Amino acid sequence: MSASSAFAKAKKAVLDGRDLDAKLLLAAGVTELASSIDVRPIVTGGTTVDFYAASTVDSTRTAPPGWKPSIDIDVIMLASDSIGAATRLRELLYEKDFKPATTRKDRVSIQAERGWKHPDVPIPVEIMGKPYEGDAKRIVQLDVDGMPVFLRGPEDTLWEHVEWGAHVKDQRSWTRALAIASAQRESLDLAYLRQLARERGFVDALEKCLRGEPLY
Amino acid sequence: MKTLPLSTSTKDTLDAIRPRGQTYDQVLRAILETRPVGEWRELLEDKPSRAVATVLSNMARKAGAPSMKRDPSEQVLLAESARQRWQMWQSAGRLEARGERRWAYRTGPAGGDRVRIKRVR
Numbered sequence: 001m002s003a004s005s006a007f008a009k010a011k012k013a014v015l016d017g018r019d020l021d022a023k024l025l026l027a028a029g030v031t032e033l034a035s036s037i038d039v040r041p042i043v044t045g046g047t048t049v050d051f052y053a054a055s056t057v058d059s060t061r062t063a064p065p066g067w068k069p070s071i072d073i074d075v076i077m078l079a080s081d082s083i084g085a086a087t088r089l090r091e092l093l094y095e096k097d098f099k100p101a102t103t104r105k106d107r108v109s110i111q112a113e114r115g116w117k118h119p120d121v122p123i124p125v126e127i128m129g130k131p132y133e134g135d136a137k138r139i140v141q142l143d144v145d146g147m148p149v150f151l152r153g154p155e156d157t158l159w160e161h162v163e164w165g166a167h168v169k170d171q172r173s174w175t176r177a178l179a180i181a182s183a184q185r186e187s188l189d190l191a192y193l194r195q196l197a198r199e200r201g202f203v204d205a206l207e208k209c210l211r212g213e214p215l216y
Numbered sequence: 217m218k219t220l221p222l223s224t225s226t227k228d229t230l231d232a233i234r235p236r237g238q239t240y241d242q243v244l245r246a247i248l249e250t251r252p253v254g255e256w257r258e259l260l261e262d263k264p265s266r267a268v269a270t271v272l273s274n275m276a277r278k279a280g281a282p283s284m285k286r287d288p289s290e291q292v293l294l295a296e297s298a299r300q301r302w303q304m305w306q307s308a309g310r311l312e313a314r315g316e317r318r319w320a321y322r323t324g325p326a327g328g329d330r331v332r333i334k335r336v337r
């Protein structure tokens with residue numbers, strides 16, 4: 001399947017209300033384009049939560065009133081020169097008729113513009129020029145209808161929400177953490193997570209999450 | 217005036233709207249002062265970063281805005297739903313393990329959400 005086919009399928013998925021399918025197909029198309037310039041984008045953020053929690057916490061259907069479900073795709077570059085790779089990908093998307101996602105009057109240059117949208121798919125792709133946070137060895141490859149998409153690993157995705165949820169008492173993050181921990185129970189590297197918890201000082205919070213307990 | 221703790225991602229977000237010469241703290245407080253409490257939800261829906269949402273939500277609660285908490289029991293039920301659905305994806309052939317840290321995912325109508333994505337302004 002080509003990038004253009006992936007974008008066409010993403011458009012249909014949006015029309016059908018299949019949020020996660022749309023985001024993954026869009027990511028697959030962007031990943032395919034990025035491979036032509038030797039860049040590998042890693043999907044992070046709400047899309048990974050949506051996947052690892054099996055679409056139970058970040059769809060428009062399940063979000064509680066006032067919560068905005070993840071409606072964009074955050075991607076970062078796995079490279080020593082993450083800023084340069086992000087810049088090159090933004091330039092490429094512009095060449096492929098993606099448009100800036102923002103409409104503010106003081107729009108920055110193409111190279112600095114983070115948000116991009118395919119003309120047929122109303123989901124922004126945020127190309128962030130910052131280094132990957134987490135263990136690169138735990139990145140997951142997801143073959144979406146045969147096309148590769150690279151996702152931040154489930155442990156690092158879970159940890160981000162455990163730490164933030166416990167640190168600022170954020171219910172949304174804790175809900176995400178519980179859902180990921182539950183769905184991914186059999187595959188999580190608990191030793192790695194517990195090491196993170198010891199290093200960052202959230203041992204009790206992690207264990208609470210793994211036991212499936214509410215924040216408070 | 218007490219300085220608000222902000223993450224790097226929050227600062228990146230605020231950089232997009234921060235006028236030259238203003239601090240992050242000044243930007244956030246200006247937002248709070250110019251918007252009625254009832255507009256918090258709309259503002260938070262526009263937020264590009266979780267950290268901004270959390271900080272503003274906490275400030276909104278202190279200012280008397282309704283809480284956006286989720287029922288604790290609902291959290292637990294949602295977590296169990298996530299587990300069941302992940303297993304269902306595999307039994308239905310939507311998701312298939314392809315080795316260590318590799319999965320195959322099949323898109324399609326079966327089991328997908330039925331709510332339209334709101335168009336981004």
